[in-house]
Structure formats: C-alpha cells, structure tokens
Amino acid sequence: xxxxxxxxxxxxxxxxxxxxxxxxxxxxxxxxxxxxxxxxxxxxxxxxxxxxxxxxxxxxxxxxxxxxxxxxxxxxxxxxxxxxxxxxxxxxxxxxxxxxxxxxxxxxxxxxxxxxxxxxxxxxxxxxxxxxxxxxxxxxxxxxxxxxxxxxxxxxxxxxxxxxxxxxxxxxxxxx
Ligand code: AMP
Numbered sequence: 001x002x003x004x005x006x007x008x009x010x011x012x013x014x015x016x017x018x019x020x021x022x023x024x025x026x027x028x029x030x031x032x033x034x035x036x037x038x039x040x041x042x043x044x045x046x047x048x049x050x051x052x053x054x055x056x057x058x059x060x061x062x063x064x065x066x067x068x069x070x071x072x073x074x075x076x077x078x079x080x081x082x083x084x085x086x087x088x089x090x091x092x093x094x095x096x097x098x099x100x101x102x103x104x105x106x107x108x109x110x111x112x113x114x115x116x117x118x119x120x121x122x123x124x125x126x127x128x129x130x131x132x133x134x135x136x137x138x139x140x141x142x143x144x145x146x147x148x149x150x151x152x153x154x155x156x157x158x159x160x161x162x163x164x165x166x167x168x169x170x171x172x173x174x175x176x
Contacts, residue, residue: 001026001075001076001077001098001099001100001172001176002076002077002078002079002096002097002098002099002100003016003020003077003078003079003098003101003102003172004037004078004079004082004083004098004100004101004102004146005020005078005079005080005102005104005164006101006102006103006139006141007103007104007105007106007157008106008108008111008131008132008135008138008144009109009111009115009128009131009135010106010114010115010118010128011104011105011106011111011134011157012104012157012161012164013080013081013104013157014030014032014033014080014081015161016102016104016107016164016165016168017030017078017080017110017162019161019168020078020165020168020169020172021078023169024076025076026076026078027071027072027073027076027077027078027081027104028078028080029068029077029078029080030080030081031064031067031068031073031079031080031081031084032053032080032081032083032130033081034046034067034068034071034098034154035049035050035053035059035064035067035075038067039053041075045063045067045098046067049064050076051064055127055133056126056127056128056130056134057130057157058084058085058134058138059069061085061087061091064082064084064088065087065088065091066078068072068082072095072096075096077096079092081122082143083139084134084138084142085138086140086141086142086145086168087146088102088139092159098146098149098176099151099154099175100151100152100153101112101143101173102153102154102155102168102171103143103152103153103154103155104141104155105154105155105156105157105158106156106157106158107158108132110130110158111128111132112125112128112132113117115128116128134151151175153171155167155168158164
C-alpha cells in the first residue's frame with residue numbers, strides 16, 4: 001500500500017507519517033528531511049537547494065523528482081511532503097499506484113501559532129506565511145486531483161496527536 005499525507009507545515013504530518021511507518025512497517029519518505037539531511041551531510045545538490053528551502057520557496061520539480069525517485073521502494077511507501085505540485089503528482093503516478101491520500105486539515109492561524117513555538121531557524125513568521133501560501137496555491141489543489149479516485153480522507157488535525165493517529169490507523173486498517 002502506498003500513502004500520501006498532505007497538510008501544511010505544523011499540521012503534524014511528519015509525526016503522523018513516522019508513527020504510521022513504525023506501526024505498519026512502511027517506508028517513510030520525507031522530502032524535507034531528505035533535503036535537510038543531504039545538505040548537512042555535504043551533498044552538493046541538496047546544499048544548493050537548501051537556499052530555496054531557507055527562503056520558503058519550493059525547490060524545482062525536476063530536482064526534487066530525481067532525488068525522491070532514489071528513495072521510492074516497490075511498495076509500502078508513505079509520502080510526506082511529496083508530491084507538492086501537479087507535475088510531481090503526475091511523475092509519481094508513472095512510478096507507483098497511490099492507494100490512500102490523507103489530508104490533515106488545520107486553520108492557518110493554528111499553524112502560525114504552532115510554528116512560532118518551534119525553534120527551527122526556517123520558522124520565521126514571513127517564511128511560515130510564504131510556505132502556507134505555497135501549500136494553498138500549489139499543493140492543496142492536488143487533493144482534488146486524487147479525489148475522483150475515491151481514496152481521499154480528510155482528518156481534523158487540530159486535535160491531540162494520539163487522537164489523530166487513532167483515526168489514521170482505522171483508515172489504513174480498513175484499506176489494507
Ligand atoms: P517540509 O519539511 O516538507 O515542510 O519541506 C521543507 C522545505 O523543503 C519546503 O518548504 C520546500 O522548500 C522544500 N521541499 C520539500 N519537499 C518539496 C517538494 N516536494 N517540492 C518542492 N519543494 C519541496
């Protein structure tokens with residue numbers, strides 16, 4: 001089974017993707033972590049892209065697609081942060097079948113509140129707002145791209161981690 005988790009930064013998608021991967025033995029593919037870890041470990045391509053990441057911009061489709069392709073397993077992938085554009089979604093469709101799409105829904109004001117409590121250096125307010133804009137303009141429309149397949153589940157993410165996770169487990173179990 002292959003799952004995509006959508007949600008703006010601060011929606012808890014990374015945490016939920018990690019919990020799902022541990023519970024169901026799935027392969028967690030976090031595009032943000034791959035870029036950040038690559039840059040820290042001295043990967044030249046990731047270091048170049050890190051500048052865009054720090055500026056709150058999306059990295060070019062071609063670059064992120066080639067990086068993510070190296071991480072995709074034959075089955076049981078959980079995508080966290082990818083795809084973020086229609087071009088990325090099309091590319092992913094050429095590689096594997098997506099079985100489940102989870103949308104973590106949370107108001108922008110709550111995201112801003114949560115992100116201000118985080119201490120990451122890319123979490124300044126104008127960057128938070130820029131990322132939210134990218135999410136609403138480019139990534140959120142992807143949910144409509146998947147919806148006709150009947151695989152989209154929208155979850156209220158403005159709740160405690162465990163409550164959200166319990167809902168996700170039920171959805172995954174039902175679709176296994
Ligand atoms: P994340 O940790 O998923 O919030 O990603 C952090 C940053 O990495 C984003 O704000 C983008 O700059 C970059 N990034 C991660 N995934 C993608 C993607 N699929 N397409 C374009 N940029 C991405």
